[in-house]
Amino acid sequence: MKLQKNVPLIDQHDKNFMYGGKFGGNFIPETLKKPIDDLTKLFAKLRKDKKFLRERDHYFTNYIGAPTPFIKLDNLTDHLGGAQIYAKVVSEANGGAHKIYNATVHCLIAKKAGKKYIIGDTGAGYAGKMLSMAAKKFGLKCKIFMGAKDIKRQRPNVEAMRKNGAEIVPVTTGSQTLVDAVSECMRYWVSNCDTTHMCVGSTVGPNIFIKICAFSTAQISRELIQQVKEEFGKIPNKLKLINCVGGGSSAAGFWNEFINTHAELIGVEAGGPKNSKLHAAPLSKGSKIGILHGAAQYVIQDKEGQIGSTESISAGLDYPGISPLHCFLKDTKRARYTSASDEEALKAYQLVSKFENISPSLEPSHAFAEAIKLAPKLNSSEVIIVNSCGDSLKDKDIIKQKLGSYIR
C-alpha cells in the first residue's frame, strides 16, 4: 500500500471509494445511494468553485476566527527538559474546538443543496454544539443525536446546543454513546434524506462525509505550516505532530499540509482505564478490518463481526472505529499510532493546566500524554507540536470527580 505524492489525501481512493483498496467505501442502504451521489457531485463542484472557497474563507476568518494561535509551552518544556513543546490552540476557534470547521462547511453545503434541515451526531458534544451554532447562523433547523450516557457526562455542551435552539435526540440503544448516536443519525437520514442534510461529526461514515470533514479541518494545518515557517524559518528537521484520534478529524486536519514533508505524525488513541480490557484504540491495539457506519476500517469487534464495547474517559474518543484515512496512513506507515490511558490523560490535563495558560479537554490530553512521555527523551533541537483541539471546561464534572478538584 502506497501514498501518492501529489494527490490530496482525501482523493487517494479508487473508483469504489476505497483507500489502499481496503479502507472506506460506501456500505450503505440503497435508499442513501442517491443522496450520497448527489452530495458527492455537489461537493466536487463546490470545492473547485472559487466563489464558494472565498465564502468558506470568509466564514473561517470572520466567524471561526482563523488563524488560531500557535504558542510555545515554555514552562512545560522547561519542566520536562527535552524537546521544545508547542501547541496549536485550536480550542480558540469559535465554539472551542475544531468541530466548527466541519459544521460550518456542512451548513454552507446544505444551503447550496437547498436543504432547510440539518442533522448530526455527537459524542463529546462539540460536534453537536458547533453544528447547532452554525445551523443557527445559517438559518437551518437542527437536530442532534447524542447517546444518553454522553448527555449525562458532557452537560455544558448539551446546554449550549439547547441554547442554540437545536433539538437533542437522546439515543438509548446499545452503549448509549457516540457509536449509537451515529447509527441513529444515519437511520433518521434514511427516512428524511429528501428534505434533510446530514453532517457526520468526524472523518468517518460513507466516503463523501470523510472527504468533506477532512477538507474542512485541513484549515488547521494550512495555518500551522505558515506559523511553523514563521517561527523556525523552515520546517524543523526533527518535528513531531501529535494529535488525539477518535474518528480522526482533528488529526487529519492537523496533518494534511504536512503529509508530503518529513514531519513525523503521531496519533494517540484512547487506551481506556489502566486496569480495564476495554479501550477505544482500534489502530494501536490490533483490531481487525470490518464495516462500521458505511465504511471499511479497523474496528473493535468480536470474531463474528459484532461491533465491540469501548471504554474511555473521553466521550470524544469513545468510538470503536477510526477513519479509513487513518487506516490508510497507518498501513502506508506515514503515521504511527499509540494510545494513552484514562489516567495518563488526566495527569497530562493536570500538568498542562498547571504550567500553561491553556487547559486541554480530555481528548487532546491524550495527545499531551504522549508528548509528555516523549519530550524528556529528546534533544532540545527537536520540536513537538500538539493539537490542543478542545478546552477542559466541558470536562469539569468528570475531572472534579476523578481528581478531586478542577483547575483551568
Next chain:
Amino acid sequence: MKSKIAEAFDNCKKEKRSALITYVVAGDNSKKNSIKILNAISQHADIIELGFPHNTPIADGGQIQESSHRALKKGIELEDVFQIVKKFKKKNQKKPLILMGYYNLIYQSGENSFLNKCKKTGVDGIIVVDLPYPENKKFAKKCKKKSINFVQLLSPTTTKERIKKIINDSHDMIYYISMLSTTGGKLKLHPKTILKNYFNIKKLCKNKNLVIGFGITNKTISALKSADGLVVGSILCKTITNCIKKRQNPVTKLDKMVYQLRRMVA
C-alpha cells in the same frame, strides 16, 4: 432448474395472489422458539426471510433492533443461525428461505465460507442491507454460481437509469422498498402511490418477481396485494416483544397472525 423462490412465486401466480414473505430474526426469542416460530409460520407464508442479527444495524427501526438485541443477548452466533436454517429445512424442504443481514458478518466469515454454509444448510437467497449495487456485483455473482438468489434492493430514491442496471444484475426476486424509511416505519405514502411507483418499475422487469417491503402490517397489506409479493417483518418482531411482555407464547401468536396475513393477500 427453477429456484424454490421462483417456484413459490409461480404457485402464487397460479392462485392469483400475492406471495406472503415473512421476516423474523434468527434466535428471537430463543434458538428453540425460533425454530418453532419458523415451522409454524411457514405453513402460511410462501417465502421465509430470516435475519442474522447485527448489533449496529443502520437501516433497522426499533422493532427489528429489539429482536436482534434479544437474539444476541441469548448468545446467538452465525453458527446457530445456520443450525436453525438446517433444522427448518429438514422439515420444510420446499419452503424457500432467504437470509438477511449486514455485510460485516459475511465479511468476517469470508464470503466463500459464508456461501458454503448457506449451500450446505439449504439457504435459497440472501439479502445484504448495506451492500448496494454495484459494490455487490462480485458477491452477487458468487451467489449465482452456487444457485443462491442474491436479492437486489430498489428504493424510491433509485434513479431510473440505476433501476435498469440493477434489474439487469438481478436474479429471480427484487425487493422494492416502499418509502424513505428504516424498517418498522409507519407507511407514510398512500398505498396507491406506492403501487404506482411499483408498477412503473414492474414495467421494466415484467418477468421478475418484484416484492414490496417496509411499513407493511396487517392494516396495510390488503391495499397492496396487487404486487407480486409483500414482506412483513417489524410487526412480527413487535408481536414477539409484546408476547414476552405479556408472558404469552410467541409461537401461537405469530402462527395466528401469519395465518391472517395470508388470508389478506388472497
